[in-house]
Amino acid sequence: xxxxxxxxxxxxxxxxxxxxxxxxxxxxxxxxxxxxxxxxxxxxxxxxxxxxxxxxxxxxxxxxxxxxxxxxxxxxxxxxxxxxxxxxxxxxxxxxxxxxxxxxxxxxxxxxxxxxxxxxxxxxxxxxxxxxxxxxxxxxxxxxxxxxxxxxxxxxxxxxxxxxxxxxxxxxxxxxxxxxxxxxxxxxxxxxx
Numbered sequence: 103x104x105x106x107x108x109x110x111x112x113x114x115x116x117x118x119x120x121x122x123x124x125x126x127x128x129x130x131x132x133x134x135x136x137x138x139x140x141x142x143x144x145x146x147x148x149x150x151x152x153x154x155x156x157x158x159x160x161x162x163x164x165x166x167x168x169x170x171x172x173x174x175x176x177x178x179x180x181x182x183x184x185x186x187x188x189x190x191x192x193x194x195x196x197x198x199x200x201x202x203x204x205x206x207x208x209x210x211x212x213x214x215x216x217x218x219x220x221x222x223x224x225x226x227x228x229x230x231x232x233x234x235x236x237x238x239x240x241x242x243x244x245x246x247x248x249x250x251x252x253x254x255x256x257x258x259x260x261x262x263x264x265x266x267x268x269x270x271x272x273x274x275x276x277x278x279x280x281x282x283x284x285x286x287x288x289x290x291x292x293x294x295x
Contacts, residue, residue, distance in 0.1 A: 119220075120222070120223060121203070121220045121221050121222075124203060124221050124222075124223065124226050125203050125204070125221075127226070128196075128199045128200070128203050128204070131192075131195075131196070131199075132181070132196055134189075135185045135186070135189040135192060135196065136181065136184045136185060137150065138186065138188075138189070139186045139188060140186065140188040140189075140245070141188075141245040142245065142247060142248050145186070149184070152184065177200065182196075191237055191241055192233060194233060194236075195229060195230065195232075195233035198229050198233075199221075199226070199229055202219070202221050202225060202229070203221045
């Protein structure tokens with residue numbers, strides 16, 4: 103949830119503005135990078151309890167989350183250190199968005215909120231395009247979804263994650279342009295690629 107909404111408190115009038123959604127999207131992206139070791143593989147509970155549960159897995163809006171993420175003192179040890187190696191290539195994007203969205207936020211003694219420069223959709227999309235186009239080819243290989251084990255969660259142990267009749271490939275294969283996501287195509291088009 104956006105910091106301005108957290109600071110205002112429940113039931114208080116706040117004009118919903120586009121930067122609130124972009125800040126929330128930043129938290130979603132950051133949460134994915136902290137919660138998962140890689141696609142379809144959440145971190146073990148013990149690891150999650152150290153970071154994710156404290157800042158993200160709460161039903162209450164967390165001002166602690168905003169303060170921790172906004173602080174240069176706690177950003178690296180409390181957040182960045184929990185980003186798995188799989189998502190490390192997105193770290194420049196996360197740091198850029200944090201610098202554009204989170205660090206400029208200020209609060210006054212009357213609990214009013216302001217920012218030196220509000221992030222726009224254009225700034226956010228340009229940051230995404232720049233980050234995604236800077237990834238090397240090895241980061242564009244699709245990760246197949248493991249088979250659902252009947253309880254809504256993917257089976258991740260051993261070969262049970264491979265659907266029957268679909269042998270595990272001996273090495274990752276490039277799925278080529280036919281399997282590129284529509285979002286990737288949109289971002290590449292926007293970047294002029």
